[in-house]
Amino acid sequence: MDNGYAIETRGLNLWYGDFQALFDVDLGVKKGIITSMIGPSGCGKTTLLRTCNRINERLGYVRTTGNVFVLGHDIFADDVEIVQVRKEVGMVFQRPNPLPISIRDNVLFGFRLHEARMRKVPAGEEAAVLESALRQVLLWDAVKDRLDQPATGLSLEEQQKLCIARLLPVKPEVLLMDEPCSALDPAGTEAVEEMIWQLRGDYTILIVTHNMAQARRASDECVFMLLGKIIEHGRTEEVFLNPLNSETADYIEGRYG
Amino acid sequence: MSHPRDRTGVMDRRDLAWYADRCAQVLIFAGGISAIVFIIGIFVFVTREGLGFVFGPLDLGQFFSSIEWRPTSDNPGYGALALMVGTLSVTGLAMLFSVPLSLGAALYIGEFAKGKTREALKILVEMLAAIPSVVWGFVGMSIMNPLIIQVFDVPVGLSALNAGIILGLMAAPIMTTIAEDALKAVPDSYREAAEALGATRWEVILKVVIPASKNGLVAAVLLGVGRGFGETMAVLMATGHSINIPTSPFDGVRALTATIASELGDTATGSPHYGSLFTLGIFLFVVTFLINLTADLVVKGIRKK
Numbered sequence: 001m002d003n004g005y006a007i008e009t010r011g012l013n014l015w016y017g018d019f020q021a022l023f024d025v026d027l028g029v030k031k032g033i034i035t036s037m038i039g040p041s042g043c044g045k046t047t048l049l050r051t052c053n054r055i056n057e058r059l060g061y062v063r064t065t066g067n068v069f070v071l072g073h074d075i076f077a078d079d080v081e082i083v084q085v086r087k088e089v090g091m092v093f094q095r096p097n098p099l100p101i102s103i104r105d106n107v108l109f110g111f112r113l114h115e116a117r118m119r120k121v122p123a124g125e126e127a128a129v130l131e132s133a134l135r136q137v138l139l140w141d142a143v144k145d146r147l148d149q150p151a152t153g154l155s156l157e158e159q160q161k162l163c164i165a166r167l168l169p170v171k172p173e174v175l176l177m178d179e180p181c182s183a184l185d186p187a188g189t190e191a192v193e194e195m196i197w198q199l200r201g202d203y204t205i206l207i208v209t210h211n212m213a214q215a216r217r218a219s220d221e222c223v224f225m226l227l228g229k230i231i232e233h234g235r236t237e238e239v240f241l242n243p244l245n246s247e248t249a250d251y252i253e254g255r256y257g
Numbered sequence: 258m259s260h261p262r263d264r265t266g267v268m269d270r271r272d273l274a275w276y277a278d279r280c281a282q283v284l285i286f287a288g289g290i291s292a293i294v295f296i297i298g299i300f301v302f303v304t305r306e307g308l309g310f311v312f313g314p315l316d317l318g319q320f321f322s323s324i325e326w327r328p329t330s331d332n333p334g335y336g337a338l339a340l341m342v343g344t345l346s347v348t349g350l351a352m353l354f355s356v357p358l359s360l361g362a363a364l365y366i367g368e369f370a371k372g373k374t375r376e377a378l379k380i381l382v383e384m385l386a387a388i389p390s391v392v393w394g395f396v397g398m399s400i401m402n403p404l405i406i407q408v409f410d411v412p413v414g415l416s417a418l419n420a421g422i423i424l425g426l427m428a429a430p431i432m433t434t435i436a437e438d439a440l441k442a443v444p445d446s447y448r449e450a451a452e453a454l455g456a457t458r459w460e461v462i463l464k465v466v467i468p469a470s471k472n473g474l475v476a477a478v479l480l481g482v483g484r485g486f487g488e489t490m491a492v493l494m495a496t497g498h499s500i501n502i503p504t505s506p507f508d509g510v511r512a513l514t515a516t517i518a519s520e521l522g523d524t525a526t527g528s529p530h531y532g533s534l535f536t537l538g539i540f541l542f543v544v545t546f547l548i549n550l551t552a553d554l555v556v557k558g559i560r561k562k
Contacts, residue, residue, distance in 0.1 A: 055453050060371065086455035093453075097446040100469050109464075110454035166454065 005069070006031045006174050006204035007052055012066035014047060016059070021047045023228045025066070029174075029221075034196070034205040036219035036236065038212065040251065044228040045208045049176050052206070053089040054082055071173055087114055090167030092177040096159035098151035098166075103143050106151045106162055107133050111169035129169045137165040138195050157188030161195060175199070177207040181214065193218050212252060216240050224248045300542065307539045310532025320536070326500050328520070328530040335533045337540070339500045343417070343510035346503050347492055348485035350421025351428055356478055359429045363436035363477075368462055379437075386430035390490040397423040397495030411507045415497035418506035423495050424488055428481040435480055439473020440466060472555050479552035483545050489514035513537050 007029040014022040021044050029035050037045040050056040051068060054075060068075050075085045087110075098106050107130050115121050130147070134140040139161045143154070151162055160180055167175060177196070181189040189211075196205065197218060209215050215222055215236065222239040224232040224247075232239055232248045243249040311317070315335055319325075323336025366378050397419050405414035443466050451461045467474070489512075497509025498519065517534050524531040 053453060055449065058449065058452065083455045083457060086453060091453040093446070093450070095446065097444075097450040099447055099450060099465055109451070110456075113454065113456055113460060113464075163450070170455070 003028075003072075004030055006071060007206065008069040009048075009051075010067045010069075012048075012051065012068060013064065014044075014051060014056075015063045017061045021228050022051070025228075025230055027223065027230055027233065029204060029206055031173075031204050032201055033220040034200050034207060034218060035221045035223060036215040037206065037208045037223045037225060038210075038215050038251070039225035039231075041210075043225040045223075045225045046178055047228075048225070049178055049206060049208050050091075052174070052176055053086050053091055055086075055091060083114075087170050088172055089174045089176060090164075090170070090172040092160070092163055092167070092175065092180045094179045095183050096156055096163050098154070098159050098162050100150065100152055102148045103151045103154070103162065104130060104147040107166045108169065109166055114170050133165040133168040134162075136168055136199065137161040138191075138198070139165060155188075157184050157191055160184065160188075160192055164192075164195070164199075172203065174204045174206065177205065179208050179210060182210065189214070212254075224251065226251070303535060303538045303542055307532060307535030310529060311536055311539070313532070314529050315533065315536060324500065324502055326516070328533050329523075333529065335529075335536075337513070337537060339502050340511055340513045340516055340537065341540075342502050343496065343500075344486060344492075344512040344514070346417045346506075346510055347420045347424055347496060347512055348482060350417055350506060351424035351485045352478070352482060354422055354425035355428045355432060355481060358425065359432035359477070359481065360436055360474065362429070362433045363440060363474075364462065366433070367437045367440035368458075368466065379434075382430050382433050385426075386434070388427075390427065390488060391494075393423050393427050394491040394494030397491060401495065405507075409507065413497060413507075413509065415495060415509060416507045417496065417503050417510045419497075420492050420495040420510070420512075421506070423491050424485050427488060427491060428484045431484055432477045432481040435477035436470075436474050439470040439477065442473060443469045476552040476556045479548055479555065483548040483552065486541065486545050486548065487514060489518050493518055513541050517541075 005028040007027070009025050009027045012022055012025040012027075013020065025044075025048060027048070037049065039045050047056065051064065052070065052075075056062050064076065070085060070089055073080065090110075099109060101109075108126055111126070111129055112121070131140060131144075134143060139158060142158060143162075151159065154162060160183070164175070164180075180196070181192050184192060193214060196207070199205065200220075207215075207219065219236050221234065222232075222236040223230055224239060224243075224245075226247055232243060232245050234244075239248065240252060243252060319334070319336050321341075322338055323334060324339035325334030325336040326340060327334040362378075362382065366375055366382070370378055398415070401419045401422060402414035405411065405416070405419055447465050447469060448461050451465045452458075456464065492512045493515035496512060496515065498511050498515060499509040500511050501508055503510050517537055520530070521534050524534065
């Protein structure tokens with residue numbers, strides 16, 4: 001089933017214990033573009049994002065109904081391997097979370113996990129994969145001489161770029177980003193945004209942000225959520241210039257947040 | 258108080274609260290340094306009683322290389338090798354048994370168990386640490402002893418193996434608790450990152466959690482070893498207490514600690530026998546001190562990073 005959507009949800013409801021966080025969410029995220037999700041705190045945008053790779057289930061008290069399709073596959077189906085889902089769908093977190101190992105080992109962590117299950121990887125290939133991933137996130141020149149130093153010694157901006165770089169070697173289709181710039185200063189935000197923009201086309205990117213300007217600058221389509229429901233979804237300039245819904249207009253103009 | 262510029266006003270502040278505050282300060286300070294005072298005091302006492310013997314009649318070469326421990330004989334021998342090997346073999350067997358058990362328990366409690374199961378297990382493990390060692394010795398004598406005779410078809414069940422198992426069980430709670438603390442100190446963001454990259458739960462533990470908590474786990478094992486070295490009563494009861502270099506786990510052995518406990522009451526203060534037992538004490542003190550110090554430094558190593 002290929003309808004041009006990388007991620008599609010149908011009638012998705014989600015509960016944390018007794019609290020319902022998502023109501024009947026129907027969303028289609030088109031392939032190859034950047035889609036931003038905006039809305040006030042607690043509106044469910046991060047929850048929706050974290051459902052797309054089933055990382056939400058770590059909490060243990062999460063219950064969902066409805067369907068989520070990633071590249072046409074129902075990720076809640078019984079025969080789905082969660083490891084495969086997470087290979088197709090990479091995730092970047094709010095705070096950069098490099099593992100306490102070297103830069104090299106961080107970038108190759110996922111690659112080694114997935115490739116080592118199937119075959120033995122020659123050292124030369126690892127080096128090429130490493131360089132290509134770091135080049136894609138514009139980090140290669142900054143770290144090429146200290147690949148064996150701990151990744152936790154990098155600046156926050158570099159750490160976040162590294163966290164994106166380590167997703168790329170397993171060739172995901174979709175990148176989920178949960179406020180990737182919220183821990184960074186303005187210069188770092190700009191640098192990471194620029195980098196994300198460069199990834200456009202190669203990957204489908206779904207990005208949650210609190211930053212209106214970022215959503216406006218850095219996305220093709222925009223989803224506005226409120227109280228667990230999708231209120232509006234359209235081309236970013238349409239949503240910002242001619243919102244169909246008064247709640248969207250109020251939020252964008254900063255009347256509540 | 259009515260004249261704010263009056264310099265004697267400073268003295269007026271020494272009221273009851275001021276003295277109470279002072280007293281509390283002194284008391285807390287005394288409490289704080291008492292640990293240091295006690296440890297230095299014990300060290301001074303043990304060395305004072307033992308050093309005269311160490312630099313007097315004792316032949317250090319014989320002490321470390323001979324197995325002839327006959328302090329009460331007409332031709333006395335003070336070779337502690339068999340006792341050291343006894344302590345080492347029992348501790349070694351205990352660790353063989355206890356390290357996998359404790360690390361497994363810590364991994365289960367820290368990474369897998371949830372909610373009530375987890376809390377119940379933690380409390381039970383801590384309760385295990387509260388069982389008096391003489392009770393463990395009793396278990397060694399009256400339960401393990403016949404069990405070993407029956408299962409392995411050996412004539413005597415009081416042996417290095419018996420004491421090793423008992424000691425392993427005794428060291429397990431502290432090792433489990435400390436190892437679990439080390440696992441808990443690994444930030445959850447590491448686990449989440451690895452899971453989001455497609456690692457299975459087992460891969461997360463093996464490739465992220467254990468490497469990140471390595472220092473704490475090593476410290477846990479070292480503290481368990483220290484516990485094993487110092488344990489006396491259970492070892493006295495379960496080893497068979499026979500001076501012997503063991504050739505199999507079923508041989509009886511005798512530990513350093515058990516030797517001191519069983520013989521010190523029969524010696525005359527200041528006699529060579531008395532001095533020789535204090536020499537064993539100095540040796541034990543130094544070894545356990547070094548083990549605990551290493552464990553401490555290893556733990557500090559994590560915090561620096």
